[in-house]
Amino acid sequence: MHQTSPGVERAVEGARVWADRLGSAPLRLAHFVLALLDEEEGRPAVLLEHIGLSLTDVRDQLAVLESPPAPPVTALFTAARDWSIAHRHDPEFLTDAFLLAVLAADPGFRTAAAAFGCSVERLERILTKRPDRDSSLPPTLAPVLTEAEGKSDDPFLASPRSETHAPNPGVDAIFHLPDPTAEIDAARVLDASFNRAREAARVLEDYCRFALDDRFLTEQVKELRHGLAAAARKLPAHVLLAARETLRDVGTTATAAGEYQRVSPAHVAVVNLKRLQESLRSLEEFGKVFGPELGRELEALRYRVYTLERAVVFGSASRERLATAQLYVLLTRAHCVASLDWTIREAARGGVDVFQLREKTMPDRELLDCARDVRRWTREAGALFVINDRPDMARLCEADGVHLGQDDMSVKDARRIVGPGVLIGVSTHSVEHLRAAVLDGADYVGIGPTFPSQTKAFDHFPGLDFVRAASAECSLPAFALGGIGSANVGQVVAAGARRIAVSSAICAADDPEHAARLLKSALTREPPVPGGL
Numbered sequence: 001m002h003q004t005s006p007g008v009e010r011a012v013e014g015a016r017v018w019a020d021r022l023g024s025a026p027l028r029l030a031h032f033v034l035a036l037l038d039e040e041e042g043r044p045a046v047l048l049e050h051i052g053l054s055l056t057d058v059r060d061q062l063a064v065l066e067s068p069p070a071p072p073v074t075a076l077f078t079a080a081r082d083w084s085i086a087h088r089h090d091p092e093f094l095t096d097a098f099l100l101a102v103l104a105a106d107p108g109f110r111t112a113a114a115a116f117g118c119s120v121e122r123l124e125r126i127l128t129k130r131p132d133r134d135s136s137l138p139p140t141l142a143p144v145l146t147e148a149e150g151k152s153d154d155p156f157l158a159s160p161r162s163e164t165h166a167p168n169p170g171v172d173a174i175f176h177l178p179d180p181t182a183e184i185d186a187a188r189v190l191d192a193s194f195n196r197a198r199e200a201a202r203v204l205e206d207y208c209r210f211a212l213d214d215r216f217l218t219e220q221v222k223e224l225r226h227g228l229a230a231a232a233r234k235l236p237a238h239v240l241l242a243a244r245e246t247l248r249d250v251g252t253t254a255t256a257a258g259e260y261q262r263v264s265p266a267h268v269a270v271v272n273l274k275r276l277q278e279s280l281r282s283l284e285e286f287g288k289v290f291g292p293e294l295g296r297e298l299e300a301l302r303y304r305v306y307t308l309e310r311a312v313v314f315g316s317a318s319r320e321r322l323a324t325a326q327l328y329v330l331l332t333r334a335h336c337v338a339s340l341d342w343t344i345r346e347a348a349r350g351g352v353d354v355f356q357l358r359e360k361t362m363p364d365r366e367l368l369d370c371a372r373d374v375r376r377w378t379r380e381a382g383a384l385f386v387i388n389d390r391p392d393m394a395r396l397c398e399a400d401g402v403h404l405g406q407d408d409m410s411v412k413d414a415r416r417i418v419g420p421g422v423l424i425g426v427s428t429h430s431v432e433h434l435r436a437a438v439l440d441g442a443d444y445v446g447i448g449p450t451f452p453s454q455t456k457a458f459d460h461f462p463g464l465d466f467v468r469a470a471s472a473e474c475s476l477p478a479f480a481l482g483g484i485g486s487a488n489v490g491q492v493v494a495a496g497a498r499r500i501a502v503s504s505a506i507c508a509a510d511d512p513e514h515a516a517r518l519l520k521s522a523l524t525r526e527p528p529v530p531g532g533l
């Protein structure tokens with residue numbers, strides 16, 4: 001009677017399912033391997049991924065391989081048990097030992113598996129930390145190393161004798177702890193936390209990609225996932241695998257009350273950002289048990305998640321607050337044909353959603369008085385009010401937002417003045433500026449200058465190309481500006497913009513309501529471009 005683990009029992013049942021699925025009358029060795037790989041979090045799958053194999057590729061190759069009929073399952077059990085006794089002093093063998101037994105059960109199959117990277121020797125070395133190449137499986141199940149394996153293109157197999165026992169040479173020395181219980185305990189936390197962090201990052205990536213349609217944030221999360229994978233590779237697989245006992249994990253049945261409640265995709269993102277931070281903190285702390293390097297690397301990843309959280313969470317709030325804002329006007333009293341309050345009233349009637357007070361030379365006391373007036377008039381008109389350049393003024397006059405250029409105060413410093421509830425806009429002139437603004441926590445961006453402007457002189461115009469690039473890049477509210485009027489707004493919309501900011505086209509118009517209406521209808525006429533500004 002063999003003592004197997006539930007994972008092995010599931011694999012034996014799964015092998016029959018694979019045989020049926022592939023239309024094979026005899027049960028073949030490949031069917032066992034396919035069944036073992038069905039459990040993505042199981043030891044065999046983790047082991048193969050650790051050595052750099054793609055599970056999809058391995059499955060595809062196994063599915064078409066004409067592998068030999070399997071010997072009686074008791075023979076496989078015996079080989080796995082003997083291996084487990086020899087290496088783990090435990091007759092109760094686990095799925096990884098069973099995988100080795102299956103791969104070694106037939107010389108032809110062993111060679112075929114080695115050719116696509118699943119060499120018995122290579123897997124065994126990782127599981128046993130042994131630097132030598134000789135398999136310790138019983139001779140019947142462990143034929144000599146074949147020619148085919150030595151000639152493989154696989155980097156792990158191409159020069160087998162130069163390879164040490166793990167893909168990351170030297171890590172065992174670093175990670176080996178003198179107390180095996182401490183090693184297993186710490187490794188078990190790391191194994192679970194890596195899985196948790198990887199899963200949370202995947203959920204977040206899906207949110208950025210499919211819910212936000214945000215290419216830049218999606219790439220940021222993907223990079224983070226790769227950073228996690230790179231950190232995980234610094235730990236030898238045998239340390240993690242030896243510690244993996246999901247079936248005996250007391251936490252798998254304990255669920256918190258809120259576990260199944262998610263009110264929106266944004267809520268899913270927030271929960272998973274927290275989950276990612278918590279797992280990284282756990283990784284960082286327990287990683288320190290194995291040395292300072294891993295702790296430091298994981299700490300850097302955790303800080304990246306905080307930045308990402310700000311971009312995703314603040315970004316979502318800004319997207320919501322500015323969801324319907326399409327037409328934004330920069331007001332300078334001297335450029336208006338009549339008074340500011342009349343201009344605001346008329347323009348708001350024509351559909352202006354946001355007004356910015358842009359007074360570059362007004363003395364502070366006058367500016368604050370003016371800003372307080374504009375605050376009142378914009379509130380009456382039901383529009384948002386932003387003040388240019390000056391977070392201090394924004395705070396004093398209770399503006400809805402402040403706008404900052406590349407040479408103005410940083411978002412971080414402005415945030416300290418205006419607090420969390422005030423919108424911060426940032427001028428951007430390139431994709432690099434745009435990416436930085438997203439990570440800095442901007443609530444919206446200005447995109448420009450697009451065309452030569454009567455309001456401000458420029459010597460460089462990122463133009464419509466930048467409008468196009470920006471609309472493909474990020475989901476933060478973005479207003480194209482610079483020389484935009486009724487004559488060229490169509491080109492801006494065609495380049496992907498759904499929001500614009502203008503000054504002279506409305507301030508200097510005899511009929512600001514009509515001018516605003518023309519621009520607004522150009523913005524709303526076109527069907528929204530997917531991922532457009």
Ligand SMILES: Cc1ncc(COP(=O)(O)OP(=O)(O)O)c(N)n1
Nearest residue numbers: 388389403404405406427446479501
């Ligand atoms: C909505 C919007 N976008 C860009 C700007 C330009 O800001 P900045 O580059 O700081 O130039 P000044 O306007 O301060 O001269 C803006 N004001 N608003």
Ligand SMILES: Cc1ncsc1CCOP(=O)(O)O
Nearest residue numbers: 449453455482483502503504
């Ligand atoms: C301040 C500023 N920054 C980029 S374009 C611009 C002025 C926009 O005004 P106009 O719409 O009159 O060109």
Ligand SMILES: [Mg+2]
Nearest residue numbers: 389404405408
């Ligand atoms: Mg400025």
